[in-house]
Amino acid sequence: MAKLSFLSCCRALLQSNILYSPTQSWVTRKFILVSKSVKVGNRQFGIFGSFTTEISRKEQTTQLGKTPHNQNSLEAVRQSWLDFLQTVTTGPQGVGYLLGASVRVSYFTVMSLLGLKIVDNMNQLRKSKKRGISLELWRLIVGMLGECLTACRQDYSNIRYGYYKLPPLPTRRWNDILPATLDYLLDVRMVQARRRENRYREIPPLINSDFPEYYKRNFHFQTDGYLSEYSAKLYEFQVEVLFNGVADVMRRQALVPLFNYVHSHSIKHMKLLHVACGTGGILSDLAENYPQLRIVNLDLSPYYLREARRRHETYSNTYIRFVSGRAEELVFRDNSFDVLLNIYLFHELPPNVREQVAKEFFRVLKPGGMLIFVDSIQEGDRSDLNRLLQMFPQIYHEPYYPSYVKTDLKTLFESAGFRSANIYISWLTKVCVFYKP
Ligand SMILES: C[S@@+](CC[C@H](N)C(=O)[O-])C[C@H]1O[C@@H](n2cnc3c(N)ncnc32)[C@H](O)[C@@H]1O
Numbered sequence: 557m558a559k560l561s562f563l564s565c566c567r568a569l570l571q572s573n574i575l576y577s578p579t580q581s582w583v584t585r586k587f588i589l590v591s592k593s594v595k596v597g598n599r600q601f602g603i604f605g606s607f608t609t610e611i612s613r614k615e616q617t618t619q620l621g622k623t624p625h626n627q628n629s630l631e632a633v634r635q636s637w638l639d640f641l642q643t644v645t646t647g648p649q650g651v652g653y654l655l656g657a658s659v660r661v662s663y664f665t666v667m668s669l670l671g672l673k674i675v676d677n678m679n680q681l682r683k684s685k686k687r688g689i690s691l692e693l694w695r696l697i698v699g700m701l702g703e704c705l706t707a708c709r710q711d712y713s714n715i716r717y718g719y720y721k722l723p724p725l726p727t728r729r730w731n732d733i734l735p736a737t738l739d740y741l742l743d744v745r746m747v748q749a750r751r752r753e754n755r756y757r758e759i760p761p762l763i764n765s766d767f768p769e770y771y772k773r774n775f776h777f778q779t780d781g782y783l784s785e786y787s788a789k790l791y792e793f794q795v796e797v798l799f800n801g802v803a804d805v806m807r808r809q810a811l812v813p814l815f816n817y818v819h820s821h822s823i824k825h826m827k828l829l830h831v832a833c834g835t836g837g838i839l840s841d842l843a844e845n846y847p848q849l850r851i852v853n854l855d856l857s858p859y860y861l862r863e864a865r866r867r868h869e870t871y872s873n874t875y876i877r878f879v880s881g882r883a884e885e886l887v888f889r890d891n892s893f894d895v896l897l898n899i900y901l902f903h904e905l906p907p908n909v910r911e912q913v914a915k916e917f918f919r920v921l922k923p924g925g926m927l928i929f930v931d932s933i934q935e936g937d938r939s940d941l942n943r944l945l946q947m948f949p950q951i952y953h954e955p956y957y958p959s960y961v962k963t964d965l966k967t968l969f970e971s972a973g974f975r976s977a978n979i980y981i982s983w984l985t986k987v988c989v990f991y992k993p
Contacts, residue, residue, distance in 0.1 A: 633702035640705045644712055649722050653715070657708040657805075664801030665701070667737065671744045671797065703983045704802045710982055711805045720811040720845050723804070736793040743779055743790060750777040756953045759783050768882070770906050771856060776952045782856070788863035791835050798952075799984065806985035807838045807899055810928045811845065813978060813989045817895060817926050823848050829893040829920060830854065831883050831913075832901035836864040842897075843871040850875040852893075856882055884912040891922045899930040903960040910963065914972035918992060927974060927990040934961045937986060944984075 644650035672693075715722050750758065756774045759781045773781055778794060780787040795803045818826065826849055833839060833853035842851055853876065855861045861878045868876055881887045883901060896917050902910055917927055935942060949957035965988055966976050974990035981987075 630698060633698055633705070636702040636705035636709070640709045640712075643709045643716075649715065650712065653708075653712050653722060657712075657801075660796075660801040661701070661704045661708070662801075664796045664799075665697070667740065667797045668800065669697075670741065700800055704800050704805075707802045707805050707983045711808055714808070714812055719815045720808060720841060723808075723841060723844070733793075736790065739786075739790055740793050740797065746779055747777045750774060750779075751951065751953070754953075767856065768909075770909065770956070773955075774953060775904060776954070782860055785859050785862070788835055788857070788859040791860065791863075792837075802983065804838075804841075806982045807930065808841055809980045809982045809985065809987045810838060810897060810899065810930050811841060812980060813926065813928050813987065814842075814846075814895065814897070818846065818849075821894070826850065826894045827852065827892065828895040828897060829886075829888070831886075831896065831898045831917070832856075833861070833864055833878075834900075835860050836867050837899055838897070839864060839868055839876070840871075843868065843874050843876060847871075847874045850877075852877045852879060852888075854879045854881050854883070854886070856880070884909050884916060886916045886920050888920045890919050891925075892920055894922055894925050896921050896925065896927045897930075898927070900932070902929070902931045902963075903954060903957045905960075906956050907959050907963070910960075910968060911972070914969050914974075917969075918972045918974060921992045923992055925992045927969070927992070929965070929969070929988045929990065930985060932957070932961065933981065933984055933986045934963070934965070937981065941984070 641654075644654045714720060750756065756777065757772070758774055758779075759772055760783055762772070762783065767783075771782070775781055776794070776798075778787055778790070782788075782791075792803075799806065814828075823846065828842070828849055828851050830839065830842070830851060830853045833855050834857075836853075839851070839853065842849065851874070853861070853864060855864070855878075858880050861880055865878050879887065883898075883905075898917070902913070905913065921927060932948075933941065933945070935945060945961050946958075948954060969988075969990045970976060973992065975993050977989040977991060979986060979988050
């Protein structure tokens with residue numbers, strides 16, 4: 557009862573203009589626009605709530621015409637809150653989700669600000685003597701929080717529609733959180749020093765020198781690149797800080813096409829190959845939702861694979877395997893998997909390697925098999941975020957990202973033999989579905 561009254565009050569406050577009106581006209585002049593259209597190849601998509609659906613040329617004009625050019629980011633955040641509250645307060649699990657998501661997003665947003673603060677104290681971030689958070693940074697934070705809410709709303713809608721289960725809240729690995737927080741805060745200075753001096757070749761002496769050249773670097777300026785136990789322990793936490801606590805939420809969009817596939821085929825004997833699994837990422841969600849699914853995880857980093865295995869020891873009843881290897885030379889037979897899942901790999905590959913990997917994906921999938929490709933949104937997907945896409949590779953050492961955001965994924969995968977199907981967007985992530993005919 558008390559919870560419901562509290563939520564009703566929040567809703568009423570947000571619906572009223574009490575907090576909002578005085579700042580509105582000032583903010584309107586200052587803040588960025590929000591756009592809601594997505595282009596893939598020569599096809600245009602509109603974002604409707606949880607899904608991105610293809611729209612006709614006529615609708616496209618209407619949709620683009622509807623783009624809220626008079627909206628500012630404060631308005632967008634308020635709207636996101638309203639939508640979020642409306643969505644979560646209608647479902648029985650909603651209050652739990654609301655609390656979990658709030659804790660998670662707040663925690664990782666604070667971590668990201670603390671990271672900046674530490675760096676700032678060391679006088680490394682900016683040259684100016686002015687203290688406090690700049691207007692630009694506030695703008696970024698407010699805009700990001702709005703985006704996080706929208707992503708969480710999509711996530712919760714998917715849970716309500718039954719696409720996947722409500723994950724344990726707010727994080728599965730509470731016992732890992734404290735050490736990871738300390739490690740992150742200690743490490744952040746080293747990352748910033750590397751960033752300032754553009755040092756990206758600081759990886760440990762390699763036992764196995766077989767790693768490709770493009771891989772032997774400090775992606776994201778992170779300590780040891782992908783090549784140490786230390787890096788593997790920190791990775792998930794750093795990704796959550798980068799995405800304000802919604803990295804898992806965005807990854808979970810991949811479970812929507814998987815649900816559709818599993819429910820139109822027999823799951824008995826179904827095999828899924830998870831390429832570039834990192835330290836697991838979506839693996840817990842896969843194992844919890846599909847205990848019968850046979851999952852093979854592959855990554856080039858033995859350290860990340862080991863960490864993934866450690867984190868998923870609890871799923872001992874499920875068929876989960878870990879294999880070390882390269883995506884461009886997959887160590888599997890032709891036509892051996894029903895589903896191939898690939899998350900956040902292509903933006904870290906040189907263009908020629910992307911083509912090889914697409915062909916390998918095609919080779920190992922069975923006819924009728926599905927590829928769920930998940931990576932960053934690209935240029936033109938969200939015109940309001942184009943600037944962010946330009947800045948990201950400089951701040952996070954992502955040398956192949958600029959070419960990735962310009963790549964026509966439809967052409968890339970169709971050239972390998974695939975037929976393209978749906979697209980789903982969640983803030984900075986897009987999920988593209990392809991089939992092997
Ligand atoms: C950005 S991380 C993404 C990890 C994970 N999919 C996630 O959702 O967080 C990129 C991962 O791709 C792996 N990787 C990079 N190049 C690879 C390649 N050629 N073959 C296999 N894995 C690769 C890295 O080791 C790293 O774990």
